Amino acid sequence: MADDYGAQDVARCRHCATPEPEKYCDFCHVNLCKLCVGEHIGDAYDKHKIVPFQHRKSTLIYPKCETHENEACKYQCKDCDSRFVCYSCTASAQHKGHEFIELAQLSYTKKENIREDLDELEYTVFPKYEEITSNLENQIVNLDGEYERLTTDFSNQLRRQIDAVITQMEEELRQIKLKHLELLRKHLNEIKPIKESLQQTLVDLNKLGESNKVSSIIAYTSENARFREPPPTVKVTMPKFIPKQIKTTTLQRFLGELISFSVSMSNVPNSATELLDEANINFTIETGYAKLRHAIRSNKGDVWASGETGDIKCFRIDGVLAKTIKTNGNFPAGIAVDSHEALVYSDGTRSLSKVKNGQREEVCTFQGWRPTQLCITSIGDFLVSMFSDDEIQSKIVRVSGFTEKQTIQFDDDGLPLYSGNSKIKCLTENRNLDICVADSAAGAVVVVNQAGKFRFRYTGHSSSSKTKPFRPFGITTDSQGRILTADHHNNCIHILNENGQFLCYIDKIVLESPYGVCVDNDDNLYVCEYAKGNLKKIKYTQ
Template structure:
C-alpha cells in the first residue's frame, strides 16, 4: 500500500552537485572549513581530511532561513527608512531653491542703493552666491540620487532573494552573499553651508555688504578728502590678507613631492616619484595607499566632487579613477598625445593637460572631457597662434568661479587665463611682484573670492591675483621652500607642497 500525502507536504527533491574530484559522485555534505560541497570520498582525503562537515541539506536550510531574514529586514525596516529620507531630501531641495530665489531678490534690491563704482563688487557677489547655491543644489541632488539608487537596488535585491526562497539549486543558494550590513549603513545627512547675505546701510555715510567670507564697504569721505580722490572703495581683502599664517607643517612626505590634491577639510592625496599615491591627514598620518597602473609614477592627480581620486598614466595614455581601491580607465587620450595634470571642475567635466612630440619640442594643449568624450580643445588663439609654449614642463590647471580656466605655463614662465570659449583674457608674468629671481610658476588654484593663487618655485613664495589679473600681493613669510604642488581644502586653506624637501605647509590666509 502506498502512502498518500497532500501535495504541500510532499518532500522536494534537492539537486545535489556533482563532485569535481570524483566522477559520478554527488556532493551530499559540505566542508565547513573550506565552505564548499564535497562527496563522501573527499571527506577522508586532503585537503578536507579532519575538517568539520555537515549535511548539504542542513546548509541549504540555513541559507534559506538567512535569505528570508535578510529580505524581511530590507523590506520591512530599511526601505521604509530610505523612503522617509527621500521625502525629506525632496522637501529640502524645494526650500533650498526658495532660499536661493529670496537671496537673489534681496541682492538686486541692495544693488540699486549702491553707486556705479561698486559694480565690480556685485560681480563678485553674483559669482559667489551662484557658486555657493549651485554647490548646495548639486550636493543635494547627488545625495537624492544616491538615496533613490539605493532604494532601487534594494528592491532588486528583494526580488532576487524571493526567487531563492524555493530554489532547488544548492550551488545557487550557497553562493548567496548577504548585503544586509551594507544597506544598514544609512548615508549621513547633508551638511549644507548656505551663504549668509548681510548688509548695513547708513545713507549718505556708509554702505557695506558681506557674503561667504567676502566683505566690501563704500564710505563717503569729507569734501577735503574728495579733492584727492573722488571716492574711496575699501574691501575686506587687504585686511584678510594680513592674517596669513602656517597652521600645520607635515614633514618629509615624498622627496621630491610633485603634487597635492585636497580631500575635504583635513586630508590630502600626494605623490612623488613612486608608483603609489598616499592619502594623509593634517598630522601626517597615512590613511590609504593606492597602487597605480603606472610604470614609473603618475603624471598628475585630482579629486572629483564625489571625492574620488583620479590620476593620469602616461604609459597607457589613460586617465584613471580609483573606486574601492581599484583603478578604472575613465579617459583615453588621442593617439600621439600623453595625459599629464588634471583638474575636475564644478560641472563634472575634466580638464586634462596633454602633450605630444612634434619636432625637437613637445606641444602642449588642454582638452576638456565630458565623460569619455572631447568637448573642447584649448590650444590656439584667434590668430591660430599657440596659447601655450612648447616645452617639457607640465601645465597646471584650475577653474575659477566665473568659468575661466587658469593655467600655469612653466615653459613660458607665465600664467595664462582663458575664458569658457578658450579665448585668452590675460597673461601674468610676475613682473608686478618685483621679485629678485625670474617668475617660475607651478601649482595653481582659485579660491572663494575668485582670486588666483600660484606657487613660484624660484622665489619661494605664492602670488595672488584677482580674477581680472590684477596683482594683489605675494605670500613670502610662511617658510616656503621651492613650493611646487598647491591645493585648497573645503575650509579655504592652502596646502603647499615643497618639491625639494617634501614638506607640506597648511596656510590660512582669509
C-alpha cells in the same frame, strides 16, 4: 493658551466665542469679550493683564529675579555683563555704583529695530528672493523647450551643411559620368568603321568563295592581317566612393563646436575674507616623499599627495597617513579627486586612470598626446593639460565621461596659447569658470574663459626682492576668485584677483621650492615643498 487664527478668520472670545472681542489678556494671550473678563480673571486679579484688543501683547513680561523671589527684573546692569536685575538688586552692595538701563526702554528700542528689520525683510529683501525664485523656476520650466530648440537648430544647420556637401559630390559624380560617356563613345566611333569594313570583307569573301571566275580567284589578296589584331580595348572602371575614416571628435570639431553653458553672477557680494598682512603656517604634514609634487583636497577633508615615486598617499587632516594607492610604476604627473571621492591620475602614459574602492580603470586614452596635469571642474568634467608625442605642441582638453568635449590650443589669431613642450602646466578652474594655467616654461599664468577665449596673461610682478625669473608651477583659486600660483624659483606665492591684477606675495614665511598648491573650503592654502617633502597648511585670509 494663545488664540491662533488666520488672516481669513474672525477673532473670537476664548470663553464664549463671541466674534470681535474688545479685550485681550496679555498674560494668558487669549481674546476676551467684556462679559467674560470677570470670569477669566477670577481671584487672580494681579496675575492677569487685561488690555484693549488693539493693544494686545503690549504688556512687557519681565524675567523673574534669581536673587529676590517674586520680584521681576526690570533693569540691565551694564557693569555685570548686561545681567538682568530687579529693583532690590540695584540697591544692593553687589551693584553699588553700577550703571543700569531700564529694560522697558531697551525693549522699546529693540522693538523699533525689529520693526525696521521686519519692514526691510518683508518689503525689500523677500520680494527679491521671490523674484529670483520665480525666475529660476521659469528657467527650469522652459529648459526642455530651450534645449529642444537648440537641438533642432544645430541639427538643421548640420543637415544643411551635409546636404550641401552631398549635392556638390553628386554634381562631381555627374561630371565624371559625362566624361566617362564621352570616352566610351569616342572609342565606339573608332571601332565602328573597322567593324563595317570587316563585315564588307566577309560579304566579299563569301561571294568569291562561290565564284568560278578564275581571274577573280587568282587576283584575291588576303586582308586577314589587317583585322587579325583588334584595336586596344578601353576598360573604364566605375568611380568609387571611399569614406574617409574620421574620428568622431575630429568630425565634431570640423562640423562645429558645442560650447557648454556659461555662468555669470549678478550682485556678487564683496569679498567675505581679506588678505592677512602676514600669512602664517598652521600645520605641516611630513609626507615622506623625497620630491613632493602635487596635493589636492577631497570633499571629505582628506589630502592626497604625490611625488616622484609610483604611489599616491592619502593623509587625514591631522597628518596621519590613511592609505596608499600604487600606480603602474611611473610617478603621477597629475592627480585629482572627483565628486564621488574617486582618485584620478595621469602617469606618463596616454591614458587617465581612476581608482574607486580599490578598483582601477582607464577613463580615456588620447592618441598622439600624453596627458599630464589635470583638475575637476564644478560640473564634474576633467580639464587635462597635455603635450604631443613629438613634444612640440601643448593644449588643454575638456573631458566629459569618456569623451573629449573641448580643445583649447590657439587664440583668435591662430597663435598657440601655451608653450609647446613637455614642461608642467598645472591648471585649475576659477569660480567664474575661467580656466587658469600655470605655464612654467613660458613664465606665465594664462587665463581663458569657459569657451576657451583668451582673457589675460600674467608674467610676474616687478620686485627688487625677486631676483630669479618667474616660473609658476602649481596653481589654485579660492572662494573669492583669487588666483594663487607657486613661484618655484623665488620661493613665494603670487596672489592675483580674477582679472589678473597682482594683489600681494606670500613670502614672509619659509617656503622652499614650492610646487603644487591647493585650497580648502575655508581658504586655507596647502603648499608642497618639492625638495623637503613637506606639505604646509597656510592661513592667508581673515
